[in-house]
Amino acid sequence: MNLTFLKLHRSLLFILATMLICVLTLTLSYGHYKGHNNIDWFDVAGEGGITIMTLLWIFFILLSRPKGRVTNLLFAGLAIMNLSMTLDFIDEFVNYDKNQAWLSTIESIPAPFGMILMSIALYHWHQEQMSINLQLRNRERFYREHQLSDAISGLASADYMKSQINRELNLLHHNLHGFSLLMFDIAQFDRFNRQFGDAEGDKLLQEFAQVITLNVREQDLVCRYASDCFIVMLPNTKLAVAEQLSLSIVAALEAFSFNSSDSTLTYKQKVHASLVSATTTDSTSGLLSKLHQGLLKNKHLHEYSDEQTA
Numbered sequence: 582m583n584l585t586f587l588k589l590h591r592s593l594l595f596i597l598a599t600m601l602i603c604v605l606t607l608t609l610s611y612g613h614y615k616g617h618n619n620i621d622w623f624d625v626a627g628e629g630g631i632t633i634m635t636l637l638w639i640f641f642i643l644l645s646r647p648k649g650r651v652t653n654l655l656f657a658g659l660a661i662m663n664l665s666m667t668l669d670f671i672d673e674f675v676n677y678d679k680n681q682a683w684l685s686t687i688e689s690i691p692a693p694f695g696m697i698l699m700s701i702a703l704y705h706w707h708q709e710q711m712s713i714n715l716q717l718r719n720r721e722r723f724y725r726e727h728q729l730s731d732a733i734s735g736l737a738s739a740d741y742m743k744s745q746i747n748r749e750l751n752l753l754h755h756n757l758h759g760f761s762l763l764m765f766d767i768a769q770f771d772r773f774n775r776q777f778g779d780a781e782g783d784k785l786l787q788e789f790a791q792v793i794t795l796n797v798r799e800q801d802l803v804c805r806y807a808s809d810c811f812i813v814m815l816p817n818t819k820l821a822v823a824e825q826l827s828l829s830i831v832a833a834l835e836a837f838s839f840n841s842s843d844s845t846l847t848y849k850q851k852v853h854a855s856l857v858s859a860t861t862t863d864s865t866s867g868l869l870s871k872l873h874q875g876l877l878k879n880k881h882l883h884e885y886s887d888e889q890t891a
């Protein structure tokens with residue numbers, strides 16, 4: 582479990598711990614134990630469960646989110662709701678004297694305020710998510726499932742791309758222009774890895790993913806298909822437009838200068854590319870195999886022209 586975000590929220594965790602300690606100190610010092618026979622264990626299980634669940638939600642929110650207004654609002658809403666629930670839970674075990682009966686009376690007051698804050702937080706979360714969705718549109722298309730994205734590049738995975746190719750093949754007769762697939766492969770990536778190390782190789786993959794994403798259109802889908810190989814799906818696209826896009830992505834990738842982490846190295850990579858346009862007789866595996874064959878041809882062409890210039 583990655584705790585990086587949780588460590589950013591030490592102050593919020595401190596506030597939560599202080600709040601819970603104050604509530605426990607106040608209620609346990611003023612309350613008198615009801616006695617085993619007067620406790621309704623069904624209520625204890627229900628209210629205890631709700632209290633623990635809200636703490637768990639707070640934990641996962643702090644674990645998953647960076648600092649910011651939405652995180653603060655979500656935390657405040659849930660923490661205030663948790664205050665009501667904790668008071669309600671402790672109420673199952675203790676009675677208060679008349680003078681301290683207010684402790685029992687106020688238990689339900691924080692919850693609605695917490696819910697109002699949570700509603701405001703969810704509205705802002707929605708706004709935030711809309712802008713994140715815009716940034717992710719070439720990586721997700723219609724579906725979000727973290728197991729279908731590639732951990733290194735953040736792009737869609739090969740499995741997700743295959744499912745989307747399948748989908749487009751089923752819709753092929755509804756689209757005017759059909760769809761095309763582009764494949765890009767970094768030349769001599771193995772040599773790059775051996776020369777500069779795997780961590781720099783990962784960084785190059787991430788940066789290539791960003792360059793490709795920046796150079797496609799809103800409706801296109803980009804995936805990291807295998808080690809140094811990327812596929813872009815161009816739905817409802819004429820072949821001539823696909824060819825133009827392929828050329829401009831190759832140009833952008835080859836113009837891109839990689840800077841090593843310690844800034845001692847600037848490096849430009851050559852790229853192999855291939856393109857296929859889908860027809861109604863194609864299958865997903867058939868299209869992928871055509872893409873591979875096109876890529877191999879392109880590699881041999883590059884090798885041949887390199888030999889000629891050498």
Ligand SMILES: Nc1nc2c(ncn2[C@@H]2O[C@H](COP(=O)(O)OP(=O)(O)OP(=O)(O)O)[C@@H](O)[C@H]2O)c(=O)[nH]1
Nearest residue numbers: 733766767768769770771772774779782783808809
């Ligand atoms: N850094 C890094 N390297 C990876 C990853 N996955 C695969 N690789 C490496 O990518 C390299 C791919 O090598 P090849 O398939 O021979 O590709 P290439 O060296 O570009 O060869 P050509 O395409 O023929 O020029 C191998 O060294 C793999 O170990 C990864 O996630 N990160």
